[in-house]
Amino acid sequence: MKTLVIISHPDLDESSSQQFLLAAIPKNENITVHHLEINYPDGNIDVFREQELLLAHDRIIFQFPFYWYSSPALLKHWQDVVLTEGFAYGQQGSMLAGKEFCLVLAIGVKESEYQAGGRELYSISELTKPYQALAFKTEMIYLKPLLIFQFAYLTHEQKIQLYMDYQQALTREKDDSLQAREKWLLSQLENMDKQNLADAEHATLSNAIAQIKSNRSTIEELRLILEQMR
Amino acid sequence: MKTLVIISHPDLDESSSQQFLLAAIPKNENITVHHLEINYPDGNIDVFREQELLLAHDRIIFQFPFYWYSSPALLKHWQDVVLTEGFAYGQQGSMLAGKEFCLVLAIGVKESEYQAGGRELYSISELTKPYQALAFKTEMIYLKPLLIFQFAYLTHEQKIQLYMDYQQALTREKDDSLQAREKWLLSQLENMDKQNLADAEHATLSNAIAQIKSNRSTIEELRLILEQMR
Numbered sequence: 001m002k003t004l005v006i007i008s009h010p011d012l013d014e015s016s017s018q019q020f021l022l023a024a025i026p027k028n029e030n031i032t033v034h035h036l037e038i039n040y041p042d043g044n045i046d047v048f049r050e051q052e053l054l055l056a057h058d059r060i061i062f063q064f065p066f067y068w069y070s071s072p073a074l075l076k077h078w079q080d081v082v083l084t085e086g087f088a089y090g091q092q093g094s095m096l097a098g099k100e101f102c103l104v105l106a107i108g109v110k111e112s113e114y115q116a117g118g119r120e121l122y123s124i125s126e127l128t129k130p131y132q133a134l135a136f137k138t139e140m141i142y143l144k145p146l147l148i149f150q151f152a153y154l155t156h157e158q159k160i161q162l163y164m165d166y167q168q169a170l171t172r173e174k175d176d177s178l179q180a181r182e183k184w185l186l187s188q189l190e191n192m193d194k195q196n197l198a199d200a201e202h203a204t205l206s207n208a209i210a211q212i213k214s215n216r217s218t219i220e221e222l223r224l225i226l227e228q229m230r
Numbered sequence: 231m232k233t234l235v236i237i238s239h240p241d242l243d244e245s246s247s248q249q250f251l252l253a254a255i256p257k258n259e260n261i262t263v264h265h266l267e268i269n270y271p272d273g274n275i276d277v278f279r280e281q282e283l284l285l286a287h288d289r290i291i292f293q294f295p296f297y298w299y300s301s302p303a304l305l306k307h308w309q310d311v312v313l314t315e316g317f318a319y320g321q322q323g324s325m326l327a328g329k330e331f332c333l334v335l336a337i338g339v340k341e342s343e344y345q346a347g348g349r350e351l352y353s354i355s356e357l358t359k360p361y362q363a364l365a366f367k368t369e370m371i372y373l374k375p376l377l378i379f380q381f382a383y384l385t386h387e388q389k390i391q392l393y394m395d396y397q398q399a400l401t402r403e404k405d406d407s408l409q410a411r412e413k414w415l416l417s418q419l420e421n422m423d424k425q426n427l428a429d430a431e432h433a434t435l436s437n438a439i440a441q442i443k444s445n446r447s448t449i450e451e452l453r454l455i456l457e458q459m460r
Contacts, residue, residue, distance in 0.1 A: 043273065043303075067306075067309075067310045068306070068309045068310060068313065068360065068364055069359070069360035069363050069364065070300060070306060070360050071306075072306075072307075072310065073273075073303040073304065073306040073307035073310065074303065076297075076298070076300060076301075076302075076303040076306050077302075077303035079297075079298045080297045080298060080302065080303065083298065119367065120363055120366075120367065121362070121363050121366045121367075122359050122362070122363050126356070126359050127359050127360055127363060129299070129352050129356050129357050129359060130298065130299035130300050130357055130360070132351070132352070133299050133350055133351050133352050133357060134298055134299065136350075136351045137349065137350065137351075
């Protein structure tokens with residue numbers, strides 16, 4: 001699976017959340033990071049190049065700070081000029097059909113304000129309807145978004161979780177089963193660069209992998225017994 | 231009441247719907263028309279000037295073609311740079327509080343597609359939640375939007391109705407009572423430029439005004455009788 005991360009942010013260098021996410025992106029030929037403001041400082045978008053990029057990937061990520069309940073202006077401009085009739089929708093062709101679409105949003109206000117009675121009035125699911133409608137019209141599969149509320153206030157543990165969640169948003173095949181998450185975790189552990197690990201750490205890692213595999217065997221055995229009992 | 235019409239459209243001259251609306255705007259010192267793309271072709275928005283404009287008006291109109299369920303990019307950029315914390319919201323000040331906010335949207339797809347089962351999936355009320363949340367956060371009063379579906383296919387009669395509806399969106403005080411609509415209509419009739427009218431037309435107009443006033447008297451009398459009967 002190839003993933004295209006389209007980032008729109010007017011000042012990427014100054015954003016601690018965006019820098020954190022950038023550092024979390026696995027160096028991987030299957031992931032393309034594409035920052036619009038760097039590529040098009042004058043706003044003149046190369047429509048053909050952008051459409052080629054979309055065609056070459058299976059999962060499209062829109063990653064941006066949630067300003068006034070939407071994206072920065074350049075991503076909106078990109079939508080208007082790149083997602084044309086005959087390419088993205090309409091009778092002549094829906095070239096994005098079947099691809100996956102996922103929002104990664106950095107949100108400055110805490111989650112509990114996004115509801116009736118809160119300062120932001122509506123939920124993120126309500127406020128992102130324009131993106132859901134976009135995915136529907138272009139026949140893309142709308143994935144659960146990755147919502148990052150108030151990055152600056154995250155604890156160390158929450159940041160580690162975010163690191164994992166973000167990598168999964170970029171690379172994990174769409175499947176929420178326990179087994180799929182386990183498989184993804186195993187492949188991450190097994191592909192880790194282990195050169196810099198001390199022997200003890202290396203052993204811990206091997207034990208963790210063995211433990212997960214052993215748990216899986218137990219689960220499979222239990223499932224078999226259950227099926228025989230039916 | 232002073233009304234600020236903020237128009238965002240990348241090519242106003244080529245838009246028949248926008249030209250129709252421009253022609254319908256009453257020449258009136260209480261209405262300011264402000265086209266963003268003409269004022270800021272390079273996108274460098276004069277924030278102070280824009281905030282002054284907002285402060286000087288009571289009703290703020292956002293008028294634009296509904297591209298990908300939102301505005302053209304320049305209006306989004308305007309929102310992000312003009313509606314700052316301490317000006318539009320936050321503890322330091324909500325300078326827009328109590329003003330009225332109204333969307334005037336030109337929409338290329340027919341109304342019936344904007345629902346579950348339709349090609350656009352969601353209603354306009356659902357898709358405009360970001361603007362409703364904006365009005366809520368800035369403490370502005372969200373008025374019923376003026377939605378123009380498929381302008382090119384409107385009949386002559388529908389265009390006349392749109393002409394009236396648009397003038398009302400710009401100038402009529404917020405009050406949906408029959409009496410308020412009647413009052414607005416009377417003031418429009420009485421303020422018409424009658425120099426170019428033939429005598430017969432002049433008489434028709436005078437009769438119409440007299441008729442409306444007479445109807446109003448009858449209604450008031452009936453109301454009085456009803457109250458006495460209680």
